[in-house]
Amino acid sequence: MTPQQVxxxxxxxxxxxRHDHVAxxxxxxRLFELAPELxxxxxxxxxxxxxxxxDMLGVLIAMLERPLGLELELKAMGARHAGxxxxxxxxxxxxxxxxxxxxxxxxxxxxxxxxAAWTALYSAVETLMKAGAAEVAHEAVR
Numbered sequence: 001m002t003p004q005q006v007x008x009x010x011x012x013x014x015x016x017x018r019h020d021h022v023a024x025x026x027x028x029x030r031l032f033e034l035a036p037e038l039x040x041x042x043x044x045x046x047x048x049x050x051x052x053x054x055d056m057l058g059v060l061i062a063m064l065e066r067p068l069g070l071e072l073e074l075k076a077m078g079a080r081h082a083g084x085x086x087x088x089x090x091x092x093x094x095x096x097x098x099x100x101x102x103x104x105x106x107x108x109x110x111x112x113x114x115x116a117a118w119t120a121l122y123s124a125v126e127t128l129m130k131a132g133a134a135e136v137a138h139e140a141v142r
Contacts, residue, residue, distance in 0.1 A: 001064070001117070001120045001121060001124065004113075004117075005116070005117035005120055005121070006064050006065075006117075008114050008117040009061060009064070009117050009118060009121055010061060010064075012102070012106055012109065012110075012114050012117075012118070013057065013058070013061050015105075015106060015109060016054075016102070016105045016106065017054070017058070019105060020054040021047075021050060021051075021054075022105070023054070023101050023102075023104070023105040024049075024050030024051070024053045024054050024101070025046070025047075025050055026100065026101045026104050026105065027050070027053060027097050027098060027100070027101035028042070028046055028049065028050060028053075028097075030096070030097040030100040030101065031093065031094065031097035034093045034096055034097060035090070035093045038090065038093070041084055041085055041086070056077075059073070060073070060074070060121075064121075070128075071128055074124075074125055074128035074129050074132065075128055075131055075132030075135065076132060077129055077132065078128065078129030078130060078131065078132025078133040078136075079132040079133060079135065079136040081129060081133065082133035082136050082137065083136070086133070088130055088133075091126045091129070091130065095119075095122045095126065098118070098122055099115065099118065099119070099122075102114070102115070102118055103115075
């Protein structure tokens with residue numbers, strides 16, 4: 001990601017944070033519309049899960065200038081999510097739901113440049129989480 005993309009992500013996340021509760025609920029609504037088969041993975045209160053989503057995005061964004069720490073965090077998160085039953089094909093659906101959330105929350109401020117920045121971030125998140133899940137699967141085979 002470029003420094004300009006990092007700047008755009010930080011700026012738009014600050015905007016999103018002003019209505020983070022609603023934005024996160026939009027994310028889960030869209031996720032379950034796109035992939036209703038994922039709903040059973042979320043057994044707890046979706047309000048609590050929504051807060052966790054926004055909190056985790058905040059943590060990841062705060063770590064953008066610490067690539068090694070970010071890599072370790074995302075790989076660990078991928079390993080945990082594999083334990084919840086998340087499969088590689090689920091990441092594309094999550095990415096689509098994330099972009100839908102950003103588009104709705106940011107409205108006219110979700111410019112092509114902002115979309116590209118968030119897409120770059122999610123691509124890195126997806127790659128590293130899948131790597132963490134693969135490491136766990138590899139260890140399980142041993």
